[in-house]
Amino acid sequence: MIKKIFFQSIFLSFLFFMEAFAAESGGMPQLNPEFWISQIFWLTITFGILYVVLSKLILPKISSNLETRKSQIVDNIEAAEKQREQSELNIVEYEKIIQDSKNEAKNYFKQSREKVLKDINLKKNALDKELSLEIQKAESEIQELRDKAPEKINKIAVETSTNLLQRLIGAEVNNSSISAIVDDLSRKKMDKYYGN
Template identity: 30%
Template sequence: MAQPSPPAGYEDAAAGVFPPFDPTYFASQLFWLAISFAVLYFLLSRWLLPRIGSTIEERKDRIADDLDAAASLKTQADDAVKAYEKSLADARAKAQAVGAEARAEAEREAAAETASMEAELDQRQSDAEARIAKARNAALSEVRNVAADVASTVTEHLAGLKVKREDAESAVDAVRGQEAAR
């Protein structure tokens, strides 16, 4: 099979040098490189770089403003924390004062209630002692009467003597006096 022939004008393409490396084209390549560089430089310096610079400057200013605002907010937060801690300490002190006052009031009320109860108990005790003394005296007088009756009855049964009530009471009183003296 035969190789196709190259199109017209391309006969030496396979035999020649790569055109960008061909020294015959260096001058035109350098010319277009200079023009492209000048246009690119002009576009960058007049249009793109000022926009980038202004954007960078705006960001720098915004960052500085944000840092200033953050510092201001931090100062405000620190002041708020200090105010909160002070109000918290004041509230604790007030709560302790109220607690101490309530405790003192409760102790006063308890002392008054205790004094009132003690007075009432003393009165009840006095009343009870008076009732006991009255009952004791009544019981002792009954014992005296019973003892006198028993003494007269025993004397009558044992000795056959009739003893007057007054004599039996005198004898019981004499024996009680001897018992109390011991």
């Protein structure tokens, strides 16, 4: 490309040289033919140096910088693509971990709930058994008191009646006859209560 520009500039210089012959009468020193050879010489030297500087120093650096940037951009794109793929894998793995954690939490909750319900049922059954035993014990005590109550009542009634009669009469009273009367009365009362 620089060679092409260099040759075009030489070609244009020659065209300018041809036109300069026609404009020589105008009085411009650049167009005076006696200075043309030196102008063409310095033009060739200047463009030659410019060509050498551009082709050997500047353009290789620009080209290497462009290649470096291009390779760096390609590397960055590849790294970004790898990171995107890794991020997608991490997201999938993260979602799997979350789902596994949710399932595990549900299982723990279910197991804990079942354990608590089982413990409650066991304690309820134990409490029911204990209450049943206590109720049976209380019922047996009540029945025992109920069975013994008439006898104790009769005994108290006989003693009280004997004491009252002794105080009223002032003499000893036969306990067996009072006991028979109290037994007879208590049987009638018991028949009345239990008969209904």
